[in-house]
Amino acid sequence: MNENQEKNKTMHIVVLVICSLFYLILWAIMGPLKLEAVSAYMGVLSSLLVVLNTIMVVTNRKRGFIVACILSSMSIMSAAISVLRSHSATGLPGIFTPIVNIITMSIILTYLNTSAKQSEELKEQYEKIMDVNRVMQEKDEAIRAIAYTDALTGMYNMRYFREKVDEAINLKMPFSILYVDIDNFKSINDTFGPKTGDAALKIYAERVTAYCGRRYVCARVSGDEFGIILTGEQTEADVLNIVEQLRSIFGKQITAQMTTLSVTASFGIVSCPKDGNDAEILLDHAIMAVYNAKANGKDRPCFFS
Numbered sequence: 001m002n003e004n005q006e007k008n009k010t011m012h013i014v015v016l017v018i019c020s021l022f023y024l025i026l027w028a029i030m031g032p033l034k035l036e037a038v039s040a041y042m043g044v045l046s047s048l049l050v051v052l053n054t055i056m057v058v059t060n061r062k063r064g065f066i067v068a069c070i071l072s073s074m075s076i077m078s079a080a081i082s083v084l085r086s087h088s089a090t091g092l093p094g095i096f097t098p099i100v101n102i103i104t105m106s107i108i109l110t111y112l113n114t115s116a117k118q119s120e121e122l123k124e125q126y127e128k129i130m131d132v133n134r135v136m137q138e139k140d141e142a143i144r145a146i147a148y149t150d151a152l153t154g155m156y157n158m159r160y161f162r163e164k165v166d167e168a169i170n171l172k173m174p175f176s177i178l179y180v181d182i183d184n185f186k187s188i189n190d191t192f193g194p195k196t197g198d199a200a201l202k203i204y205a206e207r208v209t210a211y212c213g214r215r216y217v218c219a220r221v222s223g224d225e226f227g228i229i230l231t232g233e234q235t236e237a238d239v240l241n242i243v244e245q246l247r248s249i250f251g252k253q254i255t256a257q258m259t260t261l262s263v264t265a266s267f268g269i270v271s272c273p274k275d276g277n278d279a280e281i282l283l284d285h286a287i288m289a290v291y292n293a294k295a296n297g298k299d300r301p302c303f304f305s
Contacts, residue, residue, distance in 0.1 A: 012059045012060050013060070015055065015056070015059045015060070016056055016059065016060045016063065016064055016067060019052045019053075019055050019056045020056070020067055020071065022048075022052055023049060023052045023053070023071050024071070026045050026048055026049055026052075027049070027071070027074070027075060027078075029045065046097055049075075049101065050101055050104070053068040053071070053072065053101055053104075053105055054104075054105070054108060056068050057105050057108050057109055057112070058108070058112065061109065061112060061113070062109070065105055065106070065109045068101075068102070068105050069102055069105070072098035072099075072101050072102050072105075073098070073102075075097075075098040076095055076098045076099065080095055147159065148160035150205075150219070150220040152198055152201060152202065152205075152220075153201060153202050153205035153206075153220050154205070155205050155208075155209055155218065155219055155220045155226075156217070156218070156219035156220070157219055157220060157221070158219065158220075158221040158222065158227075160219055161217065161219035161221055161227045161229070162279050162283070164217045164229055165177065165229065165279040165282060165283070166279045168229065168231065168272070169272060169277060169278070169279065173231065173232070174232065174233045174234075174271070174272060174273070175229055175230060175231045175232065175234075175271070175272050176229075176230040176234045176239055176269060176270065176271045176272070177227060177228070177229055177230070177269070177270050177271075177272075177282055177283070177286050178227070178228040178230060178239070178242070178243070178246070178267055178268070178269055178286075179221070179225065179226075179227055179267065179268035179269075179270075179283075179286035179287060179289065179290045180208070180225060180226040180227070180228065180246065180250075180265050180266075180267055180290075181224065181225045181265060181266050181267075181268070181290045181293075181294065182204065182224040182225070182250065182263050182264075182265050183263060183264045183265060183266055183294070183298040183299060184263070184264075184298075185197065185200075185223075185224035185263065186224075188200060188261065188263075192257065192259050193257075195257055196256050196257040196259050196261075197256075199256035199257050200254060200256040200261055200263075201220075201224065203254045203256060204226075204249075204250065204254070204263075205220060205226070207249045207250075208226050208228070208246070208249065211245065211246065211249055212228060216228050216229055216230055216231070217229040217231075221283075225290075227283075227286075228246075230242065234271070236303070239269055239301075239303075240301060243267050243269075243301045246265065246267070247264070247265065247267075247299070250263055250264060250265040251263075251264065264298060264299035265299065266290050266293035266294045266298050266299065266300060266301075266302070267290065267293060267300070267301040267302065268285075268286045268287060268288070268289030268290030268291070268292070268293060268301075268302055268304065269286070269289055269301055269302065269303045269304065270282050270285045270286045270289060270303075270304045275304045285304040286304065288304060289302045289303060289304040289305075290302065
């Protein structure tokens with residue numbers, strides 16, 4: 001039980017004690033009034049007793065109902081004794097009023113318990129729905145991760161890259177695309193085997209991802225090709241500076257499957273909106289640019305023209 005619940009419990013008990021004391025005081029006052037038959041005050045005092053019983057039941061539920069029943073039973077016994085002593089029927093309302101009061105408190109308690117039960121059931125249903133939603137969200141995230149992740153390298157794939165290009169176009173923001181193609185990568189697979197080629201791709205993917213970080217979106221868009229989105233206005237000098245940094249990344253020797261490798265890469269460069277305003281067109285132009293770079297000696301950048 002937390003601190004707030006403890007405070008509420010204490011407060012409810014204090015209310016129960018205060019109401020019980022007021023009930024006893026009013027009941028003591030009503031005794032002489034009955035003898036004097038001052039009916040005008042009796043109705044007001046009886047109503048106050050009902051209010052006090054109601055407060056006890058509402059605040060303390062079962063505990064308040066038990067106390068209300070005990071106090072009402074005392075009123076019934078007192079009224080019954082008065083009727084027997086006076087041999088008069090004028091005191092009968094003093095018997096029936098507490099009985100009706102007990103019945104009324106029973107109805108109130110039943111309603112409160114039913115409402116509490118329904119509230120608890122609704123809470124459980126809500127928690128179940130939230131759990132189902134959480135599981136569905138986790139599954140959606142897992143499916144999304146599978147759909148947008150390259151299985152070999154763990155980078156984003158072409159599908160994700162294309163969507164990010166579309167997103168940048170829709171936002172009408174200037175950006176450039178670097179299309180990176182490792183030179184002569186087929187010879188690595190042919191000479192050392194596909195396991196060595198895959199290990200090399202993983203290393204280069206890690207290097208490209210580390211370089212891009214949170215600045216640029218990068219993805220493995222094909223077998224030995226990577227795509228990078230350079231957001232914002234980029235001058236040719238800016239792009240060429242980034243290309244030089246990437247060239248140094250690919251130029252460093254690596255060890256894959258106990259084989260030392262050193263490769264170069266060719267770069268195709270397009271800008272939006274200058275070279276196109278559609279994802280398919282921009283990617284086609286980037287591929288054309290990288291093919292031109294390879295045709296002109298490889299290991300170099302080429303802007304689409």
